[in-house]
Amino acid sequence: MYFSLFNEVGIINQLSSSLLERHLPHGLLVSHFSVLNHLTRLGDGKTPLQMARAFQVPKTTMTHTLAGLEKAGLIRFVPNPADGRSKCVMLTEAGANVRAEAIAAMGPDVATLSAVVPPERVAAILPVLEELRRYLDSARDAPQPPS
Amino acid sequence: MYFSLFNEVGIINQLSSSLLERHLPHGLLVSHFSVLNHLTRLGDGKTPLQMARAFQVPKTTMTHTLAGLEKAGLIRFVPNPADGRSKCVMLTEAGANVRAEAIAAMGPDVATLSAVVPPERVAAILPVLEELRRYLDSARDAPQPPS
DNA sequence: ACTATTTAGTTCGACATCGCACTATAATAC
DNA sequence: GTATTATAGTGCGATGTCGAACTAAATAGT
Numbered sequence: 375m376y377f378s379l380f381n382e383v384g385i386i387n388q389l390s391s392s393l394l395e396r397h398l399p400h401g402l403l404v405s406h407f408s409v410l411n412h413l414t415r416l417g418d419g420k421t422p423l424q425m426a427r428a429f430q431v432p433k434t435t436m437t438h439t440l441a442g443l444e445k446a447g448l449i450r451f452v453p454n455p456a457d458g459r460s461k462c463v464m465l466t467e468a469g470a471n472v473r474a475e476a477i478a479a480m481g482p483d484v485a486t487l488s489a490v491v492p493p494e495r496v497a498a499i500l501p502v503l504e505e506l507r508r509y510l511d512s513a514r515d516a517p518q519p520p521s
Numbered sequence: 522m523y524f525s526l527f528n529e530v531g532i533i534n535q536l537s538s539s540l541l542e543r544h545l546p547h548g549l550l551v552s553h554f555s556v557l558n559h560l561t562r563l564g565d566g567k568t569p570l571q572m573a574r575a576f577q578v579p580k581t582t583m584t585h586t587l588a589g590l591e592k593a594g595l596i597r598f599v600p601n602p603a604d605g606r607s608k609c610v611m612l613t614e615a616g617a618n619v620r621a622e623a624i625a626a627m628g629p630d631v632a633t634l635s636a637v638v639p640p641e642r643v644a645a646i647l648p649v650l651e652e653l654r655r656y657l658d659s660a661r662d663a664p665q666p667p668s
Numbered sequence: 669a670c671t672a673t674t675t676a677g678t679t680c681g682a683c684a685t686c687g688c689a690c691t692a693t694a695a696t697a698c
Numbered sequence: 699g700t701a702t703t704a705t706a707g708t709g710c711g712a713t714g715t716c717g718a719a720c721t722a723a724a725t726a727g728t
Contacts, residue, residue: 379647379650380533380534380538381555382651382654384534384538384551384555386530386653387530387534390527391527404531408528484523490656491653491656496522496526498645498649499645499646500529506637507529509633510533510537511536
């Protein structure tokens, strides 16, 4: 049954990604949107490594994603005053706008979705998913116990 | 909140994939395992296109995945007697063994997981996820992913 | 103070995914 | 029966992801 669970999760991830990307400016992926969203909700000034950890992706992936966002003018880097090796990621106005527009563009879809799968049900499954994620996260670096 | 949902789903997908791949022979990915699993549970003799649709992936992706499995000797192709353009995917003994061994190797992990997130809770959220998937699938209208 | 180790970030290479264009076969039209 | 259209699968190119090795800066050990 756990296989079915992971199977569903995989397909939902695929479908939701492509659905979201349809509402983003050309060339922007979910990974880019997620970063913009993160910076908006939790405030900018984070370092790339912090964000890599937040998204559970390798830092090389974050480097790549941030490079794309900077090239598009949606974020900019400032040196980290507390650490010469590091940078701080700052959201630009263009970046905030792109995020806001994407969310607005998704409004109708979310509305339709919430009619099919009401928020209560989502709220009901979220804690389970979070727990699942925490377990998987903890099992990520811990090899299977000796048997 | 739906964003959080998709975010969790994305991370869970990532983590569960790498966890599963740790128990697969070197070079085999989740996509390969999923195909072996599918052929075992639903019977072999399916065409590549049928499988592409079942997994919601473009057919080019399925071509690639199946090529890898054939190269590893885990499946083999036979011509489709009903359609000269098509093939049938057959599971080999080696393929069935690899699947069985991977599942056995995951046993302890699944056991640990089921202690943290008991089967009842998984059973409770699966229908919601399935409904979510059905909606997303139906909303995937204009473009042509598979087929 | 000086060296060793750790850490932030990048570069590079490997590879999975996927869209587009193409071939071959089947189904349909007329 | 031939021409048109639709379908199954593949080759190719572009791109995202990620591991390994690298550079530079910070911290720990002595």
